[in-house]
Amino acid sequence: MIELxxxxxxxxxxxxxxxxxxxxxxxxxxxxxSIRGASxxxxxARSCELLExxxxxxxxxxxxxxxxxxxxxRSFGGKLNFAPPVYHxxxxxxxRVDLENGFPGDSVGVVTRWIPPDARTVPLPPEAVEKIRxxxxxxxxxxxSSRADLWVGKAVAPIVxxxxxxxxxxxxxxxGRLLAAGVLRVVKERNPRRREDTLYVVVS
Numbered sequence: 001m002i003e004l005x006x007x008x009x010x011x012x013x014x015x016x017x018x019x020x021x022x023x024x025x026x027x028x029x030x031x032x033x034s035i036r037g038a039s040x041x042x043x044x045a046r047s048c049e050l051l052e053x054x055x056x057x058x059x060x061x062x063x064x065x066x067x068x069x070x071x072x073x074r075s076f077g078g079k080l081n082f083a084p085p086v087y088h089x090x091x092x093x094x095x096r097v098d099l100e101n102g103f104p105g106d107s108v109g110v111v112t113r114w115i116p117p118d119a120r121t122v123p124l125p126p127e128a129v130e131k132i133r134x135x136x137x138x139x140x141x142x143x144x145s146s147r148a149d150l151w152v153g154k155a156v157a158p159i160v161x162x163x164x165x166x167x168x169x170x171x172x173x174x175x176g177r178l179l180a181a182g183v184l185r186v187v188k189e190r191n192p193r194r195r196e197d198t199l200y201v202v203v204s
Contacts, residue, residue, distance in 0.1 A: 002044045018045070049075050058161035060128045062116050071095075072114060091116055124160065124174075129183055131159045133202045140187045144198035146172070152184075152200040175200075 005016045020041060042048055051073050054062075059069040074089035093114035099106045124132075135155045136142055142152035146168055153171040156178070157164040162171055178184045185203050188196050 002040050006044065022050075047077065049077060051075055055161060057158065060125050060159070061161035063123060063125070124177075128159055129178075132156055132178065133183065135159065136184060136200060136202050138201050138204055140189060140199035140201050142200045144186075144200070 005018065008014075009016050018041075054064065054069040054072040054074070056066055056069065058064075059066045059072075064072065071094045072091060074091045076089045091114040092111050094109045095112045096107050097110045099108065132155070136152065141150055142155055143150050145151060146153060151164065152175055153168065154164040156162075156174060157167065157171045160174065162174070164171055175184070179186070182203050184200050187199050187201055189199055191197050
């Protein structure tokens with residue numbers, strides 16, 4: 001059936017935009033594999049855009065009250081090998097607009113462009129700080145180097161809705177803020193090769 005749209009587009013010399021549902025992900029990430037129905041829907045389309053609601057972790061990372069996260073969603077290309085970082089996606093907000101047609105008057109929801117705040121300026125919610133403290137812990141094994149398997153950024157990033165791979169610069173800034181705020185501290189230890197490693201622990 002999907003081929004019918006191609007025939008219509010060719011006959012009318014126009015583009016066709018098809019909206020389609022995805023499966024319920026139970027809180028998981030939305031990908032192109034989440035689309036309901038035959039894969040031919042995806043294969044036939046020239047491009048696929050996914051819309052995904054803001055998650056709780058993303059709300060915490062952006063400083064958005066969790067109870068309002070349902071008013072925000074992002075759009076990104078579904079045929080990309082990887083979804084873009086949350087700070088580099090196209091974000092939108094469902095804003096209230098008053099019609100001014102009397103008292104009390106009516107209002108409607110309008111989709112507007114929303115620019116996420118910079119990760120370096122968003123204050124961390126207390127619950128996010130506590131999760132970071134619990135994840136990093138007091139045993140020094142999280143490392144300074146972002147190339148290490150146990151880079152401290154990998155412990156911090158998911159808690160605030162960032163990607164340790166795609167948002168690396170923002171995660172480094174966040175680790176610096178945590179050090180400056182006295183949440184984390186640096187310890188020096190010698191590894192089995194007798195080289196000095198820089199590790200992170202929480203301030204007890």
